[in-house]
Amino acid sequence: MNTKFVILLLAFGLILPITVASFKLVDAEKDSTEGDPKQEDDFVMSDLTAEESSTEKFKRIDLDIDEHINFDEFLHSDLTYERMKKEEFDLYDKNQDGLISKSEYNGKHEEEAEDLKKHQVEYIKDIFEEFDTDKNNKLNGNELEKVMLKKFVLKPKGDFTLIMNKFDKDQDGEWNAEEYLSFDKDLPFHEFVSAAPAKNLRKKIESE
Numbered sequence: 165m166n167t168k169f170v171i172l173l174l175a176f177g178l179i180l181p182i183t184v185a186s187f188k189l190v191d192a193e194k195d196s197t198e199g200d201p202k203q204e205d206d207f208v209m210s211d212l213t214a215e216e217s218s219t220e221k222f223k224r225i226d227l228d229i230d231e232h233i234n235f236d237e238f239l240h241s242d243l244t245y246e247r248m249k250k251e252e253f254d255l256y257d258k259n260q261d262g263l264i265s266k267s268e269y270n271g272k273h274e275e276e277a278e279d280l281k282k283h284q285v286e287y288i289k290d291i292f293e294e295f296d297t298d299k300n301n302k303l304n305g306n307e308l309e310k311v312m313l314k315k316f317v318l319k320p321k322g323d324f325t326l327i328m329n330k331f332d333k334d335q336d337g338e339w340n341a342e343e344y345l346s347f348d349k350d351l352p353f354h355e356f357v358s359a360a361p362a363k364n365l366r367k368k369i370e371s372e
Contacts (some may be wrong), residue, residue, distance in 0.1 A: 288341045291315075302338035318356040327355050 216224075225237050233241075240246055256264045256272045295307045303311065305324055312318045320327060331347040332339060339347065 284345060288345065291344065292341065302336075302340050303344060304338045308339065312356065313359050316351075317359050319359040321355055321357055327352065
C-alpha cells in the first residue's frame with residue numbers, strides 16, 4: 165500500500181473523532197442553556213433593559229395586542245421593578261406553586277417579626293455591653309449621651325434630662341432596655357444637633 169495514502173488515512177482517522185467531539189461539545193454547551201427558564205429570562209431581561217425604544221416597550225406591555233394599555237398591563241412596564249416584585253413573591257411562595265396562600269402570607273410576616281425581634285435583642289445587648297459602664301442593666305444620662313454621640317453622631321440641644329424624662333416610664337432617672345427601645349424607635353431628632361465637628365470629643369469618649 166502507498167505510504168502517503170496510509171499516512172492520509174491515519175491523519176483522517178485522528179482528525180475526524182476530534183472534529184466530531186468538538187461538535188458534540190458545542191451541542192452539549194448549547195443544550196445545557198436551552199430549556200433553562202431562569203437563564204432565558206435573565207437573557208431576555210438584560211436584552212430588553214439594555215436598549216428598548218418606546219415603541220418596543222409598548223408592544224411588550226400590550227399583552228392582548230389591542231393597541232391600548234390597561235392598568236394591569238401598565239404594571240409590567242418597569243422590568244426592574246417587576247423582577248424585584250417577582251423575587252419578593254417567591255419569598256412568600258414557599259412551595260413555589262405560583263400562588264401565595266394565607267398561611268404563606270402570614271408566615272412570611274411572622275418570620276419578619278421574629279427576625280426583627282432577634283435584631284432588637286442583639287442591638288440592645290451590644291448597646292448595654294458597650295455603654296452600661298456601671299453594669300446595672302440601665303443607662304444613665306452620661307451613658308446615653310455617649311450612645312448618641314458614638315452611634316448617631318448627635319448631641320442634645322439643651323438639657324438631656326428633659327429628653328430622658330419623656331421616655332423614663334418608671335421615673336428612676338435611668339433607662340432600661342424597653343425604655344431605650346422606645347426612644348430609639350421614636351428618636352426626637354428635633355431635640356438634637358449634629359456632633360460631627362466634635363471629632364476630638366468623640367475620640368476622647370471612645371478612649372474612655
